[in-house]
Amino acid sequence: MWTGNDMERSTDARATLAARMRKPAALILAAAITTTGHMLLPDNTAAQISVELAHGSEVEELTRDRLLRLVDEYDVSSWLYTDRVIIDQTAIPHSHPVLTLHTRHLGEDHHLLSTFVHEQFHWLEDGDTLQRFRAAMREFREMFPEVPSSRNGGASDDESTYRHLLVCDLELQAMARLIGEEAARDVMASWTHYEWIYGVVLTDPRVREVVTRHGFALEDLPR
Numbered sequence: 001m002w003t004g005n006d007m008e009r010s011t012d013a014r015a016t017l018a019a020r021m022r023k024p025a026a027l028i029l030a031a032a033i034t035t036t037g038h039m040l041l042p043d044n045t046a047a048q049i050s051v052e053l054a055h056g057s058e059v060e061e062l063t064r065d066r067l068l069r070l071v072d073e074y075d076v077s078s079w080l081y082t083d084r085v086i087i088d089q090t091a092i093p094h095s096h097p098v099l100t101l102h103t104r105h106l107g108e109d110h111h112l113l114s115t116f117v118h119e120q121f122h123w124l125e126d127g128d129t130l131q132r133f134r135a136a137m138r139e140f141r142e143m144f145p146e147v148p149s150s151r152n153g154g155a156s157d158d159e160s161t162y163r164h165l166l167v168c169d170l171e172l173q174a175m176a177r178l179i180g181e182e183a184a185r186d187v188m189a190s191w192t193h194y195e196w197i198y199g200v201v202l203t204d205p206r207v208r209e210v211v212t213r214h215g216f217a218l219e220d221l222p223r
Contacts, residue, residue, distance in 0.1 A: 049080070054088035063087050063103045063112070070113045074178045078223055081123035085116075095122035110187050114175050121170040125163065129215075129222065136214040137162040143206060153196030164194055168201045169211045173218050 051068065053060040064087050082099050089103040099119045105112040125133045140162040147161045148154040155161040168188070175184035188198045201207050211217065 049083050049085060051085045051087060054086055054091070057089060059103045059106060060087045060089055063089075063101070063106045066106060066109070067101070067112060067116060070109055071116075074113060076113075076117060076120075076174070076178070078218075078221065079117055079120050079174060081120050093119060095119040099123075110175070110179055110183065111190075113178065114171055114184075114187050117174045118167060118171040121167045121174075122163075124170075124216070124221070132214045132216070133163075133166065136166050136210055136216065139210050139214070140165045140207075143210070144200075148196045153194060153199070155194060155197065161197060164197045165201065165207055166211055166216060168194065168197050169207050170216060170218075172201055173211075177218060 049068070049071070051064045053064060067085070067087070082095075084098050086098050086100040087103065088100050091100050091102050093101050093115050099116075101112070101115060101119070105115060137159070141158075144162075144165075147158055150156055155164050172184055172188050175187055178184075179187075185202060188202055191198055212220075
């Protein structure tokens with residue numbers, strides 16, 4: 001969700017995304033907990049999620065369990081671009097090198113789910129979709145030559161703000177599919193980070209036009 005998304009992409013990350021794009025996206029959450037603190041899907045599933053706890057605390061365990069129940073309840077299988085997740089109560093959510101979530105949204109199901117899909121969508125800035133992703137960012141730069149700083153609702157820098165215009169619109173698209181347009185917009189409007197970015201995504205139809213033109217409508221995403 002935040003600054004960790006701007007880390008340098010590793011070779012392993014690119015390989016993971018490429019492998020994910022070749023997989024069918026079936027997901028069954030009859031999960032087993034291993035002695036190492038990971039929760040793995042059964043071996044016979046096409047997609048596997050491994051959830052690791054950074055500290056092994058109760059709140060991390062509860063967040064892990066709730067996340068997996070949500071992924072069981074809502075069909076996010078088409079948007080699983082990485083199969084590794086860390087729950088870290090001290091971290092700012094980020095996508096790379098390992099998708100990491102905090103525990104802040106335990107008890108706020110829509111916000112936890114929205115954060116999860118947001119971080120998954122950052123993995124589209126790689127592999128076969130990298131060039132289209134960067135082309136959309138360039139178009140956003142032309143559309144919004146001046147963007148606010150992080151103190152005023154932008155991301156960590158201008159490049160990250162243009163990146164998040166795409167990712168946050170994908171987040172809105174996905175959540176609208178999962179919980180309905182009105183509820184999804186309520187979630188986006190409630191965030192206390194990236195306020196300018198979410199505001200533009202919610203109110204400026206040109207953002208969705210750019211996203212769609214570069215092949216990032218939900219139905220056009222790699223499976």
